[in-house]
Amino acid sequence: MPHFFGYQEVDATEKTARVRDVFSKVAGKYDVMNDFMSVGVHRLWKRQFVRRINPRAAHKILDVAGGTGDISFLVYDTSGGADITVSDINPEMLQVGQARAADHGLVGKLRWAEANAETLPFEDNSFDIYTIAFGLRNVTHIDQALREAFRVLKPGGKFYCLEFSKPVIAPLRKFYDAYSFNVIPKLGEIVAKDRDSYQYLVESIRQFPHQQGLKIRLEDAGFKNVTFENLSAGIAAIHCGVKI
Numbered sequence: 001m002p003h004f005f006g007y008q009e010v011d012a013t014e015k016t017a018r019v020r021d022v023f024s025k026v027a028g029k030y031d032v033m034n035d036f037m038s039v040g041v042h043r044l045w046k047r048q049f050v051r052r053i054n055p056r057a058a059h060k061i062l063d064v065a066g067g068t069g070d071i072s073f074l075v076y077d078t079s080g081g082a083d084i085t086v087s088d089i090n091p092e093m094l095q096v097g098q099a100r101a102a103d104h105g106l107v108g109k110l111r112w113a114e115a116n117a118e119t120l121p122f123e124d125n126s127f128d129i130y131t132i133a134f135g136l137r138n139v140t141h142i143d144q145a146l147r148e149a150f151r152v153l154k155p156g157g158k159f160y161c162l163e164f165s166k167p168v169i170a171p172l173r174k175f176y177d178a179y180s181f182n183v184i185p186k187l188g189e190i191v192a193k194d195r196d197s198y199q200y201l202v203e204s205i206r207q208f209p210h211q212q213g214l215k216i217r218l219e220d221a222g223f224k225n226v227t228f229e230n231l232s233a234g235i236a237a238i239h240c241g242v243k244i
């Protein structure tokens with residue numbers, strides 16, 4: 001199966017290395033860029049994601065590709081202190097996350113783990129909830145990551161993914177494409193001094209499976225009751241599945 005870094009066909013090793021390089025480079029500007037690019041809308045999507053998860057203090061939760069911690073911080077606050085592990089392949093993103101956790105008064109409240117979503121260093125059947133937000137698109141072997149998600153969840157455990165998807169309204173698609181390809185790389189150049197990483201971002205969104213395609217991949221990994229919910233008319237979507 002071919003692998004893509006944005007629109008470029010690359011081998012698996014190169015994809016992993018180049019994605020790692022992207023996030024090492026953008027880590028320091030990652031959060032401010034999210035606000036600029038989405039004019040703050042990513043915060044609303046993340047809140048809706050966590051509302052849907054409906055976490056409780058008794059839950060053991062794994063936030064994969066957790067990056068600088070947005071989802072874990074919201075989950076912690078909403079749940080009233082769940083046992084959360086933030087994991088990510090990239091140490092620079094985790095470092096920014098740990099510094100932000102200190103600013104949020106969350107020192108010592110979260111576990112942190114450097115880990116690849118494809119080879120998680122956790123026991124079988126050990127989490128109630130698995131989350132991955134804007135992470136799956138960047139993983140080299142998506143199906144392997146989904147099988148790992150299934151493995152580490154307890155029976156009855158739930159999988160939640162928040163990811164860019166396909167806008168379902170045609171006129172919106174045109175506007176969205178124009179904005180993505182013209183504005184976002186430019187913003188990357190001005191704000192993060194890194195046009196290429198943001199060009200990768202918009203291309204990687206187009207290469208990622210759409211709503212129905214991701215649903216099938218989740219079912220193939222073993223998940224049941226797979227559903228999805230479009231956000232902002234499908235610019236992003238939340239997928240959910242259960243390990244029965």
Ligand SMILES: C[S@@+](CC[C@H](N)C(=O)[O-])C[C@H]1O[C@@H](n2cnc3c(N)ncnc32)[C@H](O)[C@@H]1O
Binds near residue numbers: 117
């Ligand atoms: C767009 S950021 C999302 C961060 C955070 N979840 C959020 O919503 O703001 C994508 C993250 O995926 C991580 N990542 C990429 N490939 C990964 C892999 N194979 N395993 C784990 N994390 C990965 C990157 O290091 C980066 O931190």
